[in-house]
Amino acid sequence: MEITFTLNGKKTICHIKVSTTLLELLRETLNLTGTKPGCHEGECGACTVLINGKSVNSCLYLALNTNGKEITTIEGLTKPNGGLDEVQESMIKNGAVQCGFCTSGMVLNIKALQLETMQNKKVPGSGIKNSPNRNEIKKWLEGNLCRCTGYVKIIDAAEEVFNKGK
Amino acid sequence: MSKKLKIIGTPVPKHDAKMRTTGEAIYGHDIKLPNMLYGAILRTQHPHAEFIIDVSEAKKLPGVVCIITADDVDTNHIGYKRDHPILKKNEANCTRDEIAAVAAETKEIAQEALKLIKVKYKVKKGLYNPHDALKKNVPQINKFSSGKFENKNIAEKFFYEHGNLEQEKKNSVAIVKRKFTLPRMTHACMATSNITAHYTKTNGKLLLYSSTQVPFLYQRDMAHALKMNPSDIRIIQPIIGGGFGSKLDMHPFEPICALLSIKTGKPVQILYSREEEFIASPTRQPMEIELTAGVDKNGNFTFREIEIIKDNGAYTSWGATTPFVIMQAFSSLYKIKACRFNALAVYTNNVFAGSFRGYGNPQATFALERVIDLLADEIGMDKAEIRLRNANTKGEITGQGLHYDTCGHKECLQTVIKKLKVEKKKVEKNNRFKRGIGYASMLHVGGGAKIYRSDGCGTTLKIDPYGFCTIITGSNEIGQGSETVLAMIAAEELGIELSKIKVINTDTDVKPWDVGVHASRTSFVAGNSLLGAINILKEKLNNKAAKLLNEKTKSFTYENGNIISPSNQQIALDKVVREMHFTEPNELAIASYFYEPSSKFQDKDFKGNVSGTYAFASQSISVEVDTYTGNVQVLDIHVAQDVGKVLNPLLLDGQIHGGILQGVGYALTEELIFKDGELLNPNFHNYKMLTAADVPNIHFYPVETNDKQGPYGAKGVGEAPLIPTAAAIANAVCNALDIEIVELPITPERVLKAIAEKKNNKKNK
Ligand code: FES
Ligand code: FES
Numbered sequence: 001m002e003i004t005f006t007l008n009g010k011k012t013i014c015h016i017k018v019s020t021t022l023l024e025l026l027r028e029t030l031n032l033t034g035t036k037p038g039c040h041e042g043e044c045g046a047c048t049v050l051i052n053g054k055s056v057n058s059c060l061y062l063a064l065n066t067n068g069k070e071i072t073t074i075e076g077l078t079k080p081n082g083g084l085d086e087v088q089e090s091m092i093k094n095g096a097v098q099c100g101f102c103t104s105g106m107v108l109n110i111k112a113l114q115l116e117t118m119q120n121k122k123v124p125g126s127g128i129k130n131s132p133n134r135n136e137i138k139k140w141l142e143g144n145l146c147r148c149t150g151y152v153k154i155i156d157a158a159e160e161v162f163n164k165g166k
Numbered sequence: 167m168s169k170k171l172k173i174i175g176t177p178v179p180k181h182d183a184k185m186r187t188t189g190e191a192i193y194g195h196d197i198k199l200p201n202m203l204y205g206a207i208l209r210t211q212h213p214h215a216e217f218i219i220d221v222s223e224a225k226k227l228p229g230v231v232c233i234i235t236a237d238d239v240d241t242n243h244i245g246y247k248r249d250h251p252i253l254k255k256n257e258a259n260c261t262r263d264e265i266a267a268v269a270a271e272t273k274e275i276a277q278e279a280l281k282l283i284k285v286k287y288k289v290k291k292g293l294y295n296p297h298d299a300l301k302k303n304v305p306q307i308n309k310f311s312s313g314k315f316e317n318k319n320i321a322e323k324f325f326y327e328h329g330n331l332e333q334e335k336k337n338s339v340a341i342v343k344r345k346f347t348l349p350r351m352t353h354a355c356m357a358t359s360n361i362t363a364h365y366t367k368t369n370g371k372l373l374l375y376s377s378t379q380v381p382f383l384y385q386r387d388m389a390h391a392l393k394m395n396p397s398d399i400r401i402i403q404p405i406i407g408g409g410f411g412s413k414l415d416m417h418p419f420e421p422i423c424a425l426l427s428i429k430t431g432k433p434v435q436i437l438y439s440r441e442e443e444f445i446a447s448p449t450r451q452p453m454e455i456e457l458t459a460g461v462d463k464n465g466n467f468t469f470r471e472i473e474i475i476k477d478n479g480a481y482t483s484w485g486a487t488t489p490f491v492i493m494q495a496f497s498s499l500y501k502i503k504a505c506r507f508n509a510l511a512v513y514t515n516n517v518f519a520g521s522f523r524g525y526g527n528p529q530a531t532f533a534l535e536r537v538i539d540l541l542a543d544e545i546g547m548d549k550a551e552i553r554l555r556n557a558n559t560k561g562e563i564t565g566q567g568l569h570y571d572t573c574g575h576k577e578c579l580q581t582v583i584k585k586l587k588v589e590k591k592k593v594e595k596n597n598r599f600k601r602g603i604g605y606a607s608m609l610h611v612g613g614g615a616k617i618y619r620s621d622g623c624g625t626t627l628k629i630d631p632y633g634f635c636t637i638i639t640g641s642n643e644i645g646q647g648s649e650t651v652l653a654m655i656a657a658e659e660l661g662i663e664l665s666k667i668k669v670i671n672t673d674t675d676v677k678p679w680d681v682g683v684h685a686s687r688t689s690f691v692a693g694n695s696l697l698g699a700i701n702i703l704k705e706k707l708n709n710k711a712a713k714l715l716n717e718k719t720k721s722f723t724y725e726n727g728n729i730i731s732p733s734n735q736q737i738a739l740d741k742v743v744r745e746m747h748f749t750e751p752n753e754l755a756i757a758s759y760f761y762e763p764s765s766k767f768q769d770k771d772f773k774g775n776v777s778g779t780y781a782f783a784s785q786s787i788s789v790e791v792d793t794y795t796g797n798v799q800v801l802d803i804h805v806a807q808d809v810g811k812v813l814n815p816l817l818l819d820g821q822i823h824g825g826i827l828q829g830v831g832y833a834l835t836e837e838l839i840f841k842d843g844e845l846l847n848p849n850f851h852n853y854k855m856l857t858a859a860d861v862p863n864i865h866f867y868p869v870e871t872n873d874k875q876g877p878y879g880a881k882g883v884g885e886a887p888l889i890p891t892a893a894a895i896a897n898a899v900c901n902a903l904d905i906e907i908v909e910l911p912i913t914p915e916r917v918l919k920a921i922a923e924k925k926n927n928k929k930n931k
Binding site: 027031032033034035036037038039040041043044046073074075077078084088091092093094095097098099100101102103104107137138139141142143144145146147148149150151152153154155 | 177179180183184186187188189190191192193195196198353354355356357358405406407408409410439440644646647816817819820822823824825826827828849850851855857858859861864
């Protein structure tokens, strides 16, 4: 079947099987290998992408459900001139990247939290009003496994992004 | 080194962090070659069985290009003891056993084909406990073992001793004896195992994109397995998604992938699923450690006597040699007058373990540090004091012959003891939550480990006519940041900007020889090797600069891309290189150097100074235990580590945090659970890795002892942080509840059981 969605800002049309996951579509058909497969069962978060600004495990998400939606992968976070998103910058600066296999997922999940925080600021009385604190960040990242860093620097990197925004 | 350092010691982010943050880095999973086939492996359904296999139906499936079984290949056995057939014939001996492999046009077809392979099993009763395997009249588990020991199911044996054990027993006022049981933990690298093999029929060359951490040993092992010439095998390492020791052995799937490529003449890729990764990648060694230890009336340790039984699994990997490291901890951590050590690795029908960060040391340290607490209790001495009293010291030569030219043990202990102050009273008012504290130290090699004939590393260094520098190093990057440290060294010494330094380290056809990543050796050995090459190259550059500047001196400094004489004449580095190339005597700005640490190969009694230097660390940990649920929460971890010299604080922190959290997992949650040889929890849902939400407060205090052997005084750091963590946590839990822990992980069930046992014991008294 045919689906149409916006991928990293570009309108994209794909022919897929009903059973194709978004992770397969991205990696195998579209050759966007920045999205990483860590488990294919929704347990590790390495495959995280943004759909309409919310973080999603692309390994469990059927590609057909992306029809009409906006998808951002790690490749889409890098600016056209090669510049990096502030989450990426912060990860590098804080030494939050070791092997890097979890990094795409981590970056996008932090991005999702940032987007949500910004969104909530606009809507009075909703959810997380202020920037999330360290404990909220830790909770938020629970679904993203990392074997190398012990998470400390990743949490630091996220915290720095939010502190800047204050 | 008196010179003021500009780059070494600063928090330089990882050399290649950017591409790892943007999705541009190419990992093994991302490789796609033209006409590439997808490989898949059929494993036995039963851990122990005879079988007959029929692949005829599977072969007919459209899209299947090749299927191999043991009958189709002519190979040598692999593994450290060469007791491991790549494809198993007629008999399966553990749940991982590879019995057939498929190459097909798509992943789906490959999986489909596996289902069509017909296997008839005759299930046999396996031996899943090493004690059973040691009984008389049981079958020989591994038919390919050397059989050189008195029992056919012994795979390997180690004996070590120093001092007068009987005398020291007499000198002891207290003796404690305990048996500890250590679990199987797995590496759980975030990237699953992977390989892409590309054989070119026309020239008989095999190209492997492999995540090995020891490419040159791997090249030799692969050649042996496939009966090829090693030089016809070229290994390229893509970006590696986690190592931690798992890639020290060559595993059967790797030569299998090569065989599929050789048979088909096409590139073939094998990627493990997560479930396969849990089942078929190596683990930490499970073992039983029985430790008897004594202390004299002044609180000095007297002796340690150790009996270890390791579950070797069905085949022998490097994991069988962990007693090298285990005995070092027992013989040489804290001052110890006498030590006798016996270790057996016993074949069973379980999966075999491999090497894992720490290499047996976390197991040893757990037993050793638990028993120190018990000894302290026996003689009524403070647990901090007994450790300080027995701590290792500079200048010490241990019973095993390790030379501690520098030693930060005491300082590490003092630091973490001082830093940990628990406010016990405040939280214990309701009696449900109990707090406790625990200490542990560790000793590990810090300057390589001479367990092969050489522990060396080669470097070729070149400066191009544009002033850029290329370091071609034998060493490998597996995410730990060694590339960055090398680039920093070159930048420091040559006055070249970091952005102009390239590190080439991924291709066996190009790079000079090196043992590989293990034993926390890379920064030490590769760093020294690079410094050697820099010296040689500088001599050439100095000569030319002197000529060009009309200077007599040969002592120049290198700064901001310039070579500067003592009289402050300067010339651009790139210009000097161009002049070297273009004017007589025309020569290249290239130098090569091979560094071999001063360490010694140990003698047959395992004595000798096996490493260039030794690293020490201590941790003090506070925990809070919920006595209703048995849940252990780690609150604060203070870690002081003798790193020799901090080369890059940012990367160092990363190694510390990452190691410690693996240690916390080992202590509290991580265990592969087997029943009759079959793995019951092959997924992240049931194998509990810690998450960001579980991270305790980690406080790190580097201790700098400036070892003259190390680059700028540095020692190896990679393995140390996880080694004492489980021991310190266990001590803290025991301290909180006044119970005994003899088994890891310390799960809520085990805590509740220990609490119940304590109550029972009290009642019975
Ligand atoms: S690959 Fe999707 S959660 Fe692990
Ligand atoms: S950096 Fe390796 S898994 Fe996170």
